[in-house]
Structure formats: C-alpha cells, structure tokens
Amino acid sequence: MFKRLREEIRCVFERDPAARNTFEVITTYPGFHAILWHRLSHRLWNLGAKWLARVISTLSRWLTGIEIHPGARIGQRFFIDHGMGVVIGETAEIGNDCTLYHGVTLGGTSWRKGKRHPTLGNNVVVGAGAKVLGPVHIGNGARIGSNSVVVKNVPVNTTVIGVPGHMVQSKDQYGKAKHPAITKHIEFDAYGTPQDAPDPIERTIHGLTKHIQRLDERIEQITAEIQHLGGELPKASLPNLKTSELSINNNNEEEQERQVGEDKSAVAK
Structure with a gap:
C-alpha cells in the first residue's frame, strides 16, 4: 500500500x-x-x-x-x-x-x-x-x-x-x-x-499544390514542343487567380498592426 x-x-x-x-x-x-x-x-x-x-x-x-x-x-x-x-x-x-x-x-x-x-x-x-x-x-x-x-x-x-x-x-x-x-x-x-x-491536412493541401504546379510546368513544356513542331493548339487560357483575394489576410494583419500603432501613439500623448 x-x-x-x-x-x-x-x-x-x-x-x-x-x-x-x-x-x-x-x-x-x-x-x-x-x-x-x-x-x-x-x-x-x-x-x-x-x-x-x-x-x-x-x-x-x-x-x-x-x-x-x-x-x-x-x-x-x-x-x-x-x-x-x-x-x-x-x-x-x-x-x-x-x-x-x-x-x-x-x-x-x-x-x-x-x-x-x-x-x-x-x-x-x-x-x-x-x-x-x-x-x-x-x-x-x-x-x-x-x-x-x-x-x-x-x-x-x-x-x-x-x-x-x-x-x-x-x-x-x-x-x-x-x-x-x-x-x-x-x-x-x-x-x-x-x-x-505536422498537420496531415495541411501537408496534403501543400502536396496537391506542388503537384498542380508541376503539371502546369509539364503542360507548358508540351505546348511549347507542339508549337515548335508546327502544331496548332486551341486558343484557351486558364482563369487567373485573383491576387486581391489571396492578400486579404495580409491586409487584415497590416490593418491590425496599424491600429495597434495608433493606439500606442494615443496612449503616449
């Protein structure tokens, strides 16, 4: 005991x-x-x-x-x-x-x-x-x-x-x-x-992003080779990513930092 x-x-x-x-x-x-x-x-x-x-x-x-x-x-x-x-x-x-x-x-x-x-x-x-x-x-x-x-x-x-x-x-x-x-x-x-x-979900998304990027690079290489051989390709383009949407979080962080700076200045006065 x-x-x-x-x-x-x-x-x-x-x-x-x-x-x-x-x-x-x-x-x-x-x-x-x-x-x-x-x-x-x-x-x-x-x-x-x-x-x-x-x-x-x-x-x-x-x-x-x-x-x-x-x-x-x-x-x-x-x-x-x-x-x-x-x-x-x-x-x-x-x-x-x-x-x-x-x-x-x-x-x-x-x-x-x-x-x-x-x-x-x-x-x-x-x-x-x-x-x-x-x-x-x-x-x-x-x-x-x-x-x-x-x-x-x-x-x-x-x-x-x-x-x-x-x-x-x-x-x-x-x-x-x-x-x-x-x-x-x-x-x-x-x-x-x-x-x-490591977060498995984050790791999976990161892996998929890298995979898509490599596919884009490979498609560009294939497209360039086809054009070099005289082939014709349909005129189509992928939709562009809106960089403004990707920068929302950064803008919010900058706004928060700016607000904190203003608060500190007000306290100092």
Missing part, C-alpha cells in the same frame, strides 16, 4: 515541474486526491458495496472536480494534471503511467450495458479537453492532442489531433529523424500535442 502511495507521489514530481515537495502534493493536488478516493471506491465496488462506492465517488467529485466511476480500472502511476472536469466512465480501462489533463472525457457512445468506454494502454497522454468516446483502444505510448475527439482505435506510439481525430507523425518517426539524446524529451509534450507535429 505505502509502496504504491510513494509511486503515485513520485509520478507527480516526474510530470509536473510545479511540484515542490511531498507535503504540497499530498495536501493540494486534486488529481492525487481523486486517485486515492478512487482506489478506495473501486475496492468497495469489487467487494459488492456498490452504493457506498458511489457515495465515495460522489464525495470525491465534490472535493476535486474529477468524476471517476468506481467501476473504472486504473493502473499504477496514474496522473491527472489540474483535473477539473475530467470524466472517466464505468467500463474505462487505463494502463500504467498514463497522464490526463483537465477537461478530458473517457466516455461512452451507447446506452447499452457492457463495454462502452475506452481502453488506454500504457504511457498514454491525453491532452486538455480531449474526448475519447466508445469502446476504442488507445495503443501504448499514444498521445491525444488537446480538444481532439477520438472515436476510432489509435495505434501504438501515434499522435492524434483534430476533430475528428486524425493521426500525425508517430514518435518512432520522430526518433529516426532526431538525435536519440532528445528523443526522450519529445516523448512527453505539455497538453499532449508536440509543437512541431
């Missing part, structure tokens, strides 16, 4: 640089309090004292703002940072060394009894405000980005972002691209989203 308690306290220091000492963690960390209450209520739930387990769970929610159903199964060294608004459903299963931030929901998508909540593997990080819904499986080492909505299984060591959640570059790929000395540091990112994670 005391060994597990020490592990719970130690994992707080490992994942929260704001933690200063053990007394502070024990007395002021709602995530730590919530997991202690859950350990007790879960044991009572398994012993058949379900009403008492629900009472303890409700008391814990009042005191911490974290709602964990007594039936949920949670592994060792589980850490909830900040914690307010976290909801973990009855049939949810969480592996070892997982981290949840505030506003996370491990919820169900059906009113039917049985397995209806997510299963998280080991070393999973779920960012603030993320929703993992249904009996999906989140692989070991996966990361769910802030405010993402996940309704499908997530492979091992994969980062998911967006609504609906879509996968981006895995940590294995990060490890191959970066020096091993810094790979360890990028495995954990605040709020579950790496700063340099």
Whole structure:
C-alpha cells in the first residue's frame, strides 16, 4: 500500500515541474486526491458495496472536480494534471503511467450495458479537453492532442489531433529523424500535442499544390514542343487567380498592426 502511495507521489514530481515537495502534493493536488478516493471506491465496488462506492465517488467529485466511476480500472502511476472536469466512465480501462489533463472525457457512445468506454494502454497522454468516446483502444505510448475527439482505435506510439481525430507523425518517426539524446524529451509534450507535429491536412493541401504546379510546368513544356513542331493548339487560357483575394489576410494583419500603432501613439500623448 505505502509502496504504491510513494509511486503515485513520485509520478507527480516526474510530470509536473510545479511540484515542490511531498507535503504540497499530498495536501493540494486534486488529481492525487481523486486517485486515492478512487482506489478506495473501486475496492468497495469489487467487494459488492456498490452504493457506498458511489457515495465515495460522489464525495470525491465534490472535493476535486474529477468524476471517476468506481467501476473504472486504473493502473499504477496514474496522473491527472489540474483535473477539473475530467470524466472517466464505468467500463474505462487505463494502463500504467498514463497522464490526463483537465477537461478530458473517457466516455461512452451507447446506452447499452457492457463495454462502452475506452481502453488506454500504457504511457498514454491525453491532452486538455480531449474526448475519447466508445469502446476504442488507445495503443501504448499514444498521445491525444488537446480538444481532439477520438472515436476510432489509435495505434501504438501515434499522435492524434483534430476533430475528428486524425493521426500525425508517430514518435518512432520522430526518433529516426532526431538525435536519440532528445528523443526522450519529445516523448512527453505539455497538453499532449508536440509543437512541431505536422498537420496531415495541411501537408496534403501543400502536396496537391506542388503537384498542380508541376503539371502546369509539364503542360507548358508540351505546348511549347507542339508549337515548335508546327502544331496548332486551341486558343484557351486558364482563369487567373485573383491576387486581391489571396492578400486579404495580409491586409487584415497590416490593418491590425496599424491600429495597434495608433493606439500606442494615443496612449503616449
């Protein structure tokens, strides 16, 4: 019992640089309090004292703002940072060394009894405000980005972002691209989203744009060759892009900068 308690306290220091000492963690960390209450209520739930387990769970929610159903199964060294608004459903299963931030929901998508909540593997990080819904499986080492909505299984060591959640570059790929000395540091990112994670939608649009540009160049080469050989081509041209529409964002930014400059001048006067 005391060994597990020490592990719970130690994992707080490992994942929260704001933690200063053990007394502070024990007395002021709602995530730590919530997991202690859950350990007790879960044991009572398994012993058949379900009403008492629900009472303890409700008391814990009042005191911490974290709602964990007594039936949920949670592994060792589980850490909830900040914690307010976290909801973990009855049939949810969480592996070892997982981290949840505030506003996370491990919820169900059906009113039917049985397995209806997510299963998280080991070393999973779920960012603030993320929703993992249904009996999906989140692989070991996966990361769910802030405010993402996940309704499908997530492979091992994969980062998911967006609504609906879509996968981006895995940590294995990060490890191959970066020096091993810094790979360890990028495995954990605040709020579950790496700063340099590529957006697959942006990457796809960029790829399509480059592909269209190369097609235009190839068509121009073919057209020039046909004309050089004396062939005739229909006189047709592509519609021109309106550069004014493309510069709307730039104009807005310039207007905002101009307004800020005027405000500063007024304050100075």
